[in-house]
Amino acid sequence: MSPVSRETFWRLLAGAVFLLFAAVAGWAQEPPPGPDPQPEPAVEAAEEIEEVAEAAAEPEVVENLLAIVGGRIHTVTDGVIHQGTVLVRAGRIEAVGAQVSVPAGARVIDATGMHVYPGLVATDASGLLGRPPKPADSFDPFSLTVDLALSGGLTTVHNNGVVGKLTRGTLEGHILRENPFVELSYSSTSPTSRRKLVEDLEKAREFLRQRHAAERARADGDKDAKDPSDKGVNKDLVELLEGRRTAQLQGSNARDLLAVVDLLERFPMRAVVGSGIEAWTVAPQLGRAGVMVVVSPRQKNWADDRFNRPNGWSIENARILHDAGVRFTLQPRSSSISTGGIAGRDLLTLPMEAAFAIRGGLPQAAALKAITLDAARILGVEDRIGSIEAGKDADLIVTDGDLFDYRTFVQWAVVNGRVAYDKQAAPYFAHIRPRQEPPSGDALDALRAAAPGGADAALDDGKDVAEPRDVDAPENSSGTNGG
Amino acid sequence: MHPAFLALLPAVLAPAQDPGPAAKADAAPVGRATVYRVDRIETLDGEAMESATLVVRQGVIEALGKAVVVPTGAVVHDLRGGGSTLMPPYVLTHANWLQSDSRGNGRNARFLAADSLWLDDDALQPLREHGVLLVGVDPPGSGLPGRTSVLDADAAAPQPRARVRDLHLKVELDSNNRSKELLRKALEDADKAIEKEAKARTDWEKARKDWDEKQKKAAADKAAKDEKKPAEGGEATPKPGKDEGGDDKSSGKGKDAEEKAPPETFEPPTIEPDLVPVVEWVRKQRVAQIWVDDAAAWLHLLDVLGERELPWELVAMHSSSTNLHEVLDALEKRGERVYLPARLSFLPFTRTRLNLPAELAARGVPLVLLPPATRGPGGFGRSSAETNLHDWRAGVSELVRGGLDRGVALRAITLEAAAAIGQEEHVAALVAGGPATFVILDGDPLDATAEVQFLLREGKVLYDRAKEEKEERR
Numbered sequence: 001m002s003p004v005s006r007e008t009f010w011r012l013l014a015g016a017v018f019l020l021f022a023a024v025a026g027w028a029q030e031p032p033p034g035p036d037p038q039p040e041p042a043v044e045a046a047e048e049i050e051e052v053a054e055a056a057a058e059p060e061v062v063e064n065l066l067a068i069v070g071g072r073i074h075t076v077t078d079g080v081i082h083q084g085t086v087l088v089r090a091g092r093i094e095a096v097g098a099q100v101s102v103p104a105g106a107r108v109i110d111a112t113g114m115h116v117y118p119g120l121v122a123t124d125a126s127g128l129l130g131r132p133p134k135p136a137d138s139f140d141p142f143s144l145t146v147d148l149a150l151s152g153g154l155t156t157v158h159n160n161g162v163v164g165k166l167t168r169g170t171l172e173g174h175i176l177r178e179n180p181f182v183e184l185s186y187s188s189t190s191p192t193s194r195r196k197l198v199e200d201l202e203k204a205r206e207f208l209r210q211r212h213a214a215e216r217a218r219a220d221g222d223k224d225a226k227d228p229s230d231k232g233v234n235k236d237l238v239e240l241l242e243g244r245r246t247a248q249l250q251g252s253n254a255r256d257l258l259a260v261v262d263l264l265e266r267f268p269m270r271a272v273v274g275s276g277i278e279a280w281t282v283a284p285q286l287g288r289a290g291v292m293v294v295v296s297p298r299q300k301n302w303a304d305d306r307f308n309r310p311n312g313w314s315i316e317n318a319r320i321l322h323d324a325g326v327r328f329t330l331q332p333r334s335s336s337i338s339t340g341g342i343a344g345r346d347l348l349t350l351p352m353e354a355a356f357a358i359r360g361g362l363p364q365a366a367a368l369k370a371i372t373l374d375a376a377r378i379l380g381v382e383d384r385i386g387s388i389e390a391g392k393d394a395d396l397i398v399t400d401g402d403l404f405d406y407r408t409f410v411q412w413a414v415v416n417g418r419v420a421y422d423k424q425a426a427p428y429f430a431h432i433r434p435r436q437e438p439p440s441g442d443a444l445d446a447l448r449a450a451a452p453g454g455a456d457a458a459l460d461d462g463k464d465v466a467e468p469r470d471v472d473a474p475e476n477s478s479g480t481n482g483g
Numbered sequence: 484m485h486p487a488f489l490a491l492l493p494a495v496l497a498p499a500q501d502p503g504p505a506a507k508a509d510a511a512p513v514g515r516a517t518v519y520r521v522d523r524i525e526t527l528d529g530e531a532m533e534s535a536t537l538v539v540r541q542g543v544i545e546a547l548g549k550a551v552v553v554p555t556g557a558v559v560h561d562l563r564g565g566g567s568t569l570m571p572p573y574v575l576t577h578a579n580w581l582q583s584d585s586r587g588n589g590r591n592a593r594f595l596a597a598d599s600l601w602l603d604d605d606a607l608q609p610l611r612e613h614g615v616l617l618v619g620v621d622p623p624g625s626g627l628p629g630r631t632s633v634l635d636a637d638a639a640a641p642q643p644r645a646r647v648r649d650l651h652l653k654v655e656l657d658s659n660n661r662s663k664e665l666l667r668k669a670l671e672d673a674d675k676a677i678e679k680e681a682k683a684r685t686d687w688e689k690a691r692k693d694w695d696e697k698q699k700k701a702a703a704d705k706a707a708k709d710e711k712k713p714a715e716g717g718e719a720t721p722k723p724g725k726d727e728g729g730d731d732k733s734s735g736k737g738k739d740a741e742e743k744a745p746p747e748t749f750e751p752p753t754i755e756p757d758l759v760p761v762v763e764w765v766r767k768q769r770v771a772q773i774w775v776d777d778a779a780a781w782l783h784l785l786d787v788l789g790e791r792e793l794p795w796e797l798v799a800m801h802s803s804s805t806n807l808h809e810v811l812d813a814l815e816k817r818g819e820r821v822y823l824p825a826r827l828s829f830l831p832f833t834r835t836r837l838n839l840p841a842e843l844a845a846r847g848v849p850l851v852l853l854p855p856a857t858r859g860p861g862g863f864g865r866s867s868a869e870t871n872l873h874d875w876r877a878g879v880s881e882l883v884r885g886g887l888d889r890g891v892a893l894r895a896i897t898l899e900a901a902a903a904i905g906q907e908e909h910v911a912a913l914v915a916g917g918p919a920t921f922v923i924l925d926g927d928p929l930d931a932t933a934e935v936q937f938l939l940r941e942g943k944v945l946y947d948r949a950k951e952e953k954e955e956r957r
Contacts (some may be wrong), residue, residue, distance in 0.1 A: 014667045130660060134663075134664055137660035137664055138659070138660030139779070140777070140779035142777065142779055142809055146832065169778075171783065194506055310728070395957050427830075
């Protein structure tokens, strides 16, 4: 190496080091990477906090403003955020992330060491909403079952043609949508009813075709183009083919499920099959046809060895469906909130039903998606609920541990941005492993002074209260469920 | 002492509270006085008077107090000893055991409770025995079962003439969701009826105006014609037979003459009888009494009423377990009178006692207390009058033991109840110069075992236990 080249080398090296330092310094001044939805208001808000803190010791709580801070946020659509904040304003999620600042006056829920999930969704729940003919008129927002359902993490359920939120104590914002389903009968045992349904669907499709043609003609300037007559056309089926509602079919065995696959291949529409006990045996076909399935992982049905094919139940049902890209939701066999009978088999413990699917190999994130976003999708309300995303309804639950752990309790349930359930304020489970409020600054100092091992030793007294119990698999996203 | 002096004495001393009559007492009091001496007078107007005397003359309380001198020749009932109490009579706003069966769930607002009574000859006797002067009846059933009425306890059963036949419109919301729909529909229909009438009125006014103008024009034309050729025209009387527009017409000339004249006074379109009371309510001409049985029904009620500001009172039908505590803040904010059964409840799914009346009273909500067996949807107090009346007092005393203010409790079954049925002038706090309408018991008015000795309305004895018992023995 020549001296010149050596000198050049050192010069270059020095330059590179300088550049590197400069870059690091510059980067440090830059805002942190990642999307920050509203950086400017955040700065303003921070200033506001200071101002308010100076003005009064206790800032006035702003109505409709809620922040859940410090928790592990399971967004469902965008992985898990550790020590994140969910900011809620006027019933909607305003911001989610690790860098969200809390505006002055917000009610703050400290979820440090806890988990934050979207509120759970049940596609079939009896006894929670009102009764026909006008369920909205007889909803009891103070009922025991509503309280208990919230304590079990549910925030939205469907029954009797109503998708209703469990708006504890108020009727406001209770109804999310009506008539999500069109019930279809396509049983393998009744060829006539199958033929009739196909004929009706064909009529509905023809009607839609003609209507589209008329619309196109009008768009092209033909003012006289008229809509076709809807005489003899089943309007429900038209709405199905338009994708505005979901077809609800029964199909527990493989033959019925394949019949549904056949129907959907001829008439593409949003469809869900109930009690898909043998769905795992035809998972690829279901996935290709886009059939959604309701699975009860604990429902058993012994294989019949007269069939020369896989049949009966499998604890792997949900896992196999997941691998085949089938959307499904998980439901216990009993769709009620039971105050009697054997505990743990009803909607009160929906996460435990899901835990059985996890036991059968289903990834945890997929289990969460099944009882939140995919259940919402089956009900046609996935644009409003089912995940923690800015712009969606603020229906959230905060749990003291992993959702699928049997020890976990819901600590708070938030519906439309209102705290609808608080474990410590409700009479049901407050006394079981009571939640300890995080000590304030003064209390912390007192503990430090009192405990020889310092505050942390004082706080860690061996009780496993509100301690994060992580049985989460090392997966960081729910995006594996194809769709 | 000289008798003449004695006769003058009461005129000087008696109306200690009201010196007015004493000042101009040159004329001796007319009529014979009756005097009641008791251990306690609950005037319900300030402090109670211990060991006091009350003088009745001409149906009016002439004097009352501790230092009242008995007028000469007065009939004296000395009931002292044993804790006898004199106070305004009980008023029971809801005695639904007097009613016949429920009409079920529907819009039946045309019915009056007074028209569907189901009484024995002595059906009202237990009321008098329990010191109840006035009794309200309400049609049983949910939805809009009818209108409430008020009876006198001394009315002639089995067909008593009601003191007030048509009082409040009753609305009962229960967990039966049809009742909410019924109320919603009724209000919408009332709106439509009012709108229809307003339109009819505008149309009529326009028609009248047009008609008048036409008449004037016709008269002018005729006057012009008459100048040329005076003639007698045939009568083209308008159909309603009213002879307005009666200027004679040119005989059968033109269509105008055949047109009907609009009626002189506005005739509103007829409204279905079951809707009339609802229309009156929407027009704020009448008060509705709305029954709810839980917090959810309250929310549904507010939901149906929406932005409307209508006059209504609440009957909060809490049962042994109630979640109505959830709406206490709302009731306080509203501040209107609440009727509710006199009973302690439990918070739902707990053994935690709830004294709903005491909670309401502490928040300043005026109360009327009903017998505990007053029932809500569909059914009604099947138990006997005796049971209801006994339980009523027992229930109220339990509430007082559980923290309800005694004064509030007494007013809730007397003055406040009377005001609730528009009878506050008849049952009022006891003052000199006021009507001698009261009850005397041989014990505390909240003691269910205390017996009524006398019940008086404006000096007239409606019930006298000693006399009744004597007759019974005979």
